[in-house]
Amino acid sequence: MPTVNPRRGYLLGLTAYVIWGLFPLYFKAIAAVPALEIIVHRVLWSALCGLLLLMVWKHPGWWRELRQNPRRLAVLAASGSLIAVNWLTYVWAVNNGRMLEASLGYYINPLLNVLLGMLLLGERLRPLQWLAVACAVVGVAQQVWQVGSLPWVSLVLALSFGFYGLIRKQAPVAALPGLVVETWLLLPIALGWLLLHPAATSSQAAFWSTSQALWLAAAGPITLVPLLCFNAAARHLPYTTLGFLQYLAPTLVLLQAVFLYDEHLAPSTLLAFVFIWIGLALYSVDAWFNLRKAS
Template sequence: MNIDRKGILYAVAAYGIWGVFPLYWKLLAHVNSLEVLVSRVIWSFVFTLLFIIVIKQRKLIIEDIKSLWKNKKLFLSLLAASFVISCNWFLYIYAVNNNHVVDASLGYYINPLITVVFGMIFFKEKLSKMQISAVVVAFIGVLSLSIGYGEVPWLALLIALSFASYSALKKQTVLNATRGLVIETMLMLPVAVVYYIYIMSTKKISFLHVNWQTDLVLVIGGIVTAIPLVLFAKGAKLLPQYIIGFIQYMTPTIVLILGIVLYHEPFTKTELISFMFIWLSILIFTFSTIFESRKRIQIQETANADI
């Protein structure tokens, strides 16, 4: 098997797992979303740290932490990223367990386009005319949904904005994906532990107070979080960015199908029209990205041939 095929398998596996996440979080619908979040933070930290120890990268993570501590700007960026991804996790869990799976799907469809806009604003990245057109078409889709609902789809937008913010903050760091997750969850760990102590004192805790199945699902949530991140990291190293960009739409597509078919969430003409605009914008954006990527490759090959 060649490297590209392995990369595609890794990426498809990662985005496929993220796509079926609603099936997992629905098992915890009886648990408060905030408790699910802090449990996810704690157990993600535990299992990723164990994984780092098993693959003998303990010294590397210590070096990462020392490096972060010396570079205050980098440390603050990662701290902000930790907070933002925690918010994203909470919003997604809340959406799934409060019958807003379709909204979660919309959020992750919009996210790549907002990421592109953030790149233009914060990193002075230039967009082609087609990419700008894609963003405009997506905006029309969100606007049509807002008019149809009579209100802005805040949950979907917050999911998209939080993950796009996370991507922008992470762009300033150069940490290994798995070690980065250990450090990010470690930064949020004190808050998670304090909250767990608080809900234990108020007797509103579900962990160790409902049944062993609930406890098991909460604990394994840490492994479920870590596995697709590791797979994604492997795939991203082996594939061009435009292929990763295309495969990533697997996640919201699977989430949308689950929301409509399995959880019977409403999908009226209003949602259909809005999603059609979003899908059109994705097609424009994807083809423009592929075109720009191939154009760069041709220019590079021509330059190399002239040398």
């Protein structure tokens, strides 16, 4: 059994969530490339880098298990589609001045996971969890009432990532092989898109002599590095601790939106955040109490 090193786990976990939280800086650097084209290249370069990593970082038996359980391939195709929707929505939001909504979506996500567990997995919610989910619902509802429309970016991000996690539970494949298979299943669509769009920015020979081309090619390692850090951290930390660290990423996105990219934090949006933060605080307290009971 591998030695557990909490300090190493915290460092790896912080690294993963800080990188995820700083993703807007990367996507802003390639804002000249349309969001859909960025995702096409994210699939291409992630598939390539992931395959190279699998050749170095062995995961014995993962391909044999997939061959013996073809249903898992169908599950990974579905989860790959969801993560592509999540990536596309996030990149579009960052490069269209909707980072606050993106941040709100990832704050909502853990509370949505609790709700999905109840509705689809038959899990029973504890009183504090009910209160936490109710706060999230109130936050979204008041946003609809004040603004007059659903915060669709937030909801698409939260729902796509929430269902992604739910579906991946049905295919117990390690994170790296799972991501590699997901991206390889999306590869024909990505290549088909490039073939059908010869006028795309990245289809021009001149583009590959610019610094933007290097940034675009970096999509593979930038996608994989935080994932690897996260999975390494999970071996050294309780999952509940990782759950607390996950709030770091949307907080960094929120701070960048307001202080770096001058997005306006309207009172109605701030009120929605306040309700979500109260819900997350209740959720965290509930998780902490249950962790103490279990120990």
